[in-house]
Amino acid sequence: MKNPLKANMVTKPAPTAKSAAKAKHQSTDSGVFLLSPESKRSSVRNSANTLNLDLEKNTIVEDEQLPPKRKIRVLRHARHTFLNVYRRLFSLVFVFNIAGLGGLLARNHRWTTDPPLSAFATAAAANILVALLIRQDYIVNLCYKATWIVPLWAPLRVRRMLAKVYEYGGVHSGAAVSSVLWFILLTSFLTNEFAAGHVAPDPAAIGAFSYALLLLLLALCITAYPKFRFGSHNTFEQVHRWAGWFSLALFWVEIVLFARTQVTNESGNLGMVCIQMPAFWFLLVASLHTINPWIRLHKMPVEAEKLSDHAVRLHFKEPVPLFVGLRISEAPLGEWHSFACIPARDGGKSGGSVIISDAGDWTKETIRNPQPYYYVKGIPVTGVLCVAQIFKRVVIVTTGSGIGPCLGVMQDIPQTSCRVIWSTPSPEKTYRKGICDAVKAVDPDALVWDTRQKGRPDLVQLAYQMYKESNAEAVFVISNPKLTKKVVYGMESRGIPGFGPIWDS
Known part of the structure; x- marks a missing residue:
């Protein structure tokens, strides 16, 4: 089928024999396509930094302009940035918790004088469990494998939505923040009960452990905030590990102390009171899942x-x-x-x-x-790139060592046709011929852009042009956070399915 885009393309004059020889000499031994110096001079980029290159025939053509972005700026940013899938999942979990709180208070008209402390503890523990489970390796793998079941003949709209499975972190953060808010409620009402003299026995211990646990949970949330996490990732990692472990330990102490307040002369068995509390079982499962990865160390x-x-x-x-x-x-x-x-x-x-x-x-x-x-x-x-296999044809855009994860997937999804754009300094010198050969095996016409010779390309323009030339269904980007967000947004804002890691942990 003739590509309708080429009807409007004006081919430049053919290069001379001398320039053709230079171009051949410039090609890599691996057969991966590289722009020659002659092509470089012929492909002067305009103010939009676009490339005059027919990505199927490796010939020089007139610039193909990017189409305008869809909708007005506010709506674009609302859909693809402010209300991306990650934040929608966060909001869904948060709204679910708000609804739970509303239902709880509606059933208990005396909550100001007789607060449902046990329910608050249960809700906090349940959210901690959800936050831990969604980050478990086997849960993540199951989510991806469920996505792979979708057949290639399924509507593109359905496959496009399911491919966003990698933004599952919104569930983690939504549940984590909700657990902190539930615990703030619990601690506030416990403080009131303590002041009124209704907490016995061990009121001082319950108060001390409650506030210590609350401080740890707040530290977890504050250090997980994106700006802090990106700026001080090592600190975030250490706080998340140690504060997370100590939080679970303190929550166990809190559960036992809280159970002691429930013990009466008729039911004086502390163990029986504990196992009758849902929070006990939620914490038990959460603790086992915290230990599980370290068993395999x-x-x-x-x-x-x-x-x-x-x-x-x-x-x-x-x-x-x-x-x-x-x-x-x-x-x-x-x-x-x-x-x-x-x-x-x-x-x-x-x-x-x-x-x-x-x-x-x-x-x-x-x-x-x-x-x-x-x-x-x-x-x-x-990882993210594995969802490429639910599409028939994809364009994979990567920079530097991002070619590693790309090769880890592209070589093993024969049902999906992969086109490759790889921007990197001195590809063969930096990554050796073996890597370039592997790229060639996946896509004989791969576009490898040597940034050492030609500077940085406009990857949004290149991705769009290759997307149209190859009649692809989606564009995947594996690069640094800034460039990944730029290219993915550049695609999605023009109605093109775009996917890439979101660095949410």
């Missing part, structure tokens, strides 16, 4: 392949599933880092590898001095 031997001063590839022999990433650390209680796996070509049975590029102090030191082993915990977790 072990050392994983690796063999480091230094690709360049900018990147290293760590090979390991542990079997690994398809479409997953690993969390690794040099010390169990230190900082943990997630990297997407490139499974071995036998489906990961003989192991796989991860690519680490220079993106901070830890990665810089790892490239300079890789360890013989790293700690891993939990089970490998499925």
